[in-house]
Amino acid sequence: MSYDSWNDGGLTPLEHAAGLWGIIYGNGQCGCGDCDECALHEEKLQYKRKEELEGSARFKDAIKVVGGLPRNHDIKLALLRRIHLDSIDVAILRYMAHETLPAYYAGLLKSPQCIERLIEGLFIKVCRITPTPDLSNDIHNLASALRSNPLRQTAYERVGHMQRFIHDTIDRQFGNGASLELPVSPVKNALSAARLHLSIADANRSADYIEQLDAASMLAATVEYAQPQHFAAPPGKRARAMWRVRHLRPLSYYFSENHRQLLVTLRTLDEQLPREQFIYQAAMMYACR
Structure with missing residues (x-):
């Protein structure tokens, strides 16, 4: 047959x-x-699958995370934050591979002094500048401001401040335009590592902070992709179309496909549902991934 x-x-x-x-x-x-x-x-x-999910560690963990929260919106934010924390290690690996960031940066990314060490490393090893006490203090103040981020700027925006600080310091030391002679690779790696460090630090902040910055970064990347800004490349360097898009993306871009989909699904969960029903559906969504 x-x-x-x-x-x-x-x-x-x-x-x-x-x-x-x-x-x-x-x-x-x-x-x-x-x-x-x-x-x-x-x-x-389906019934068997439902029982398995309800008995899973992820379902129980989700219930524990949101159990004491009164509002559906707070419940949603708490689980969105947990997804970010669950995804950090995978995102670090994917980001580093995408940015071709040398492996030795991995041990620095979660350090509270990451920004300071990146800037001082550039000054000492690349520019042959030994930081004075005043310069070290300026570096520390800059790093503290970037991490505290009172204006809630994206990681890309904050690393822009870091880049300008580096360029201004070098120009003051060696004359206007000296920063244009910096070798590309170490600067690129330092800025890339700084974006990742700030994104990791952001994921440990409040849930509404994480969601606001994630949305702002994704919007900036989308706008840049649709209407790329034109810029003049420094002498000897080639301008690449839409090069800013990859730097504007939030850390969630590097999450696993399942976790990216879970973020989308959970964000659209109806907050008008009764609280117990909302908790159950949100926890089941979390457990499925």
């Missing part, structure tokens, strides 16, 4: 009626997808 003749595993209706499907395939359903037997089998599978 040809499979082209039947859309049911190559069995005739009489063979199905005789129970050959169960003997051959052994899954407890006939395989047509339309009969009561198939519907009952699918219902049993």
Whole structure:
């Protein structure tokens, strides 16, 4: 019997009626997808899956995270924050690979002194500038401001301040335009590592802070992609179209596909649902991923 003749595993209706499907395939359903037997089998599978999710560690963890929160909006934000924290390690690896960031930066990214060490490393190793006490103090103040971020600027915007600080310091030391002679690779790596460090630090802030910066970064990247800004490349360097897009993206861009989809799904969950129903649906969404 040809499979082209039947859309049911190559069995005739009489063979199905005789129970050959169960003997051959052994899954407890006939395989047509339309009969009561198939519907009952699918219902049993869904019920079993539901029980497994309700008993999972992720479901219980989600309930624990949101159990004491009174508002659905706060519940949603708390789980969105947890997804960010769950995803950081994967995002770091993907970001570093995408940016071709040398592996030795990995040990620095979560350090509270990451920004200071990146700037001082550039000054000492690349520019041959030994920081004075005043310069070290300026570096510390800049790093503190970038991390505290009272204006809630994106990581890209804050690293722009860091880049200008580096250029201004070098120009004061060696004359106007000296910063244009900086070697590309170490500067690129330092700025890239700084963006990642600030994004990691941001993920440990409040839930509304994380969501606001994630949305702002994604919007900036989308706008840049649709209407890329034109700029003049420094002498000896080639301008690349839409090069800013990859730097504007939020850290969530580097999450696993499942976690990115979970962010989207959870954000659209109706906050008008009764609280207990909302908690249950949100926790089930979290457990599914």
